[in-house]
Amino acid sequence: MNKGSKSSFEVRPTAGSLGAEVRGVDLAGPLSGSTADELRRALVKHVVLFFRDQKLTPVQHLAFSRLFGSLLRVPYVKHMDEHPDIIAVLKEADERKISAFGNAWHSDFSFLEAPPMGSVLYAREVPSHGGDTLWSNMYDAYEALSDGMKRMLDPLRAMHSGRPYGVAHAPKGVQTSRSIAIERGNRDADREIAHPVVIVHPSSGRKALFVNAIYTTRFEQMTEAESRPLLEFLFEHCIRPEFTCRFRWAPGSLAIWDNRCTLHYAVNDYDGSRRLMHRTTIAGEPLVGAV
Numbered sequence: 001m002n003k004g005s006k007s008s009f010e011v012r013p014t015a016g017s018l019g020a021e022v023r024g025v026d027l028a029g030p031l032s033g034s035t036a037d038e039l040r041r042a043l044v045k046h047v048v049l050f051f052r053d054q055k056l057t058p059v060q061h062l063a064f065s066r067l068f069g070s071l072l073r074v075p076y077v078k079h080m081d082e083h084p085d086i087i088a089v090l091k092e093a094d095e096r097k098i099s100a101f102g103n104a105w106h107s108d109f110s111f112l113e114a115p116p117m118g119s120v121l122y123a124r125e126v127p128s129h130g131g132d133t134l135w136s137n138m139y140d141a142y143e144a145l146s147d148g149m150k151r152m153l154d155p156l157r158a159m160h161s162g163r164p165y166g167v168a169h170a171p172k173g174v175q176t177s178r179s180i181a182i183e184r185g186n187r188d189a190d191r192e193i194a195h196p197v198v199i200v201h202p203s204s205g206r207k208a209l210f211v212n213a214i215y216t217t218r219f220e221q222m223t224e225a226e227s228r229p230l231l232e233f234l235f236e237h238c239i240r241p242e243f244t245c246r247f248r249w250a251p252g253s254l255a256i257w258d259n260r261c262t263l264h265y266a267v268n269d270y271d272g273s274r275r276l277m278h279r280t281t282i283a284g285e286p287l288v289g290a291v
């Protein structure tokens with residue numbers, strides 16, 4: 001029970017910086033309006049919410065996701081034929097020594113003009129051990145910077161591109177699980193989009209860093225070489241263990257995260273096991289900067 005409220009579910013933080021496990025709610029629904037409101041508030045507060053032992057059909061997964069916004073079909077990644085708003089994030093047991101989808105710190109599709117508000121990841125089949133996911137808190141990463149660094153970053157904008165899917169900056173020799181069917185070599189993905197380096201979150205009003213190592217290429221009006229030292233400092237800074245949490249999946253676990261104030265990382269340590277997750281993506285708005 002949430003202290004001081006009439007909520008019928010429990011919210012237990014899982015780490016000091018972000019993440020909370022929600023107990024006592026069946027996401028198969030239907031959920032009442034007040035429960036949905038409380039879950040939305042809990043997401044703003046804890047940034048990532050975890051649920052266990054949920055038995056969801058794809059249709060119920062979609063309905064739960066829509067409580068947080070309209071759904072987005074992201075480019076360059078195949079969605080399921082029978083459920084075109086769901087991506088099957090799959091690595092087969094025989095897919096050894098290759099990258100897994102999301103196996104680097106990132107926020108999802110930050111190169112879109114309106115980056116996703118969030119994602120809902122539901123575990124269908126997971127290894128007996130390994131295959132965890134980590135998140136980091138970009139509010140806390142911003143807060144921990146010196147006042148001088150904050151003042152310098154506040155007015156800056158950085159360029160993001162879909163480089164894993166493009167030509168100009170395509171990573172060399174990276175082979176991702178065939179099962180996820182990522183489209184590569186598409187010149188449209190090379191287009192750079194500018195976003196504020198420090199955003200003001202539309203719900204919390206708090207400032208968060210918004211850069212990530214996969215999609216952020218450089219600062220606006222600077223070269224990549226000029227941008228690299230400061231970007232690399234920020235990429236390292238954002239994933240300090242104090243800003244992170246880690247989730248151990250079981251079949252029926254579900255996570256929902258706010259993509260605008262977190263990064264996440266799928267740990268690829270389960271060669272020889274099958275891992276199947278269903279992911280929906282919630283649409284977002286263009287981001288607003290701090291200055």
Ligand code: SIN
Nearest residue numbers: 089101102133266277
């Ligand atoms: C993702 O980046 O959306 C995938 C996360 C995961 O599979 O744990």
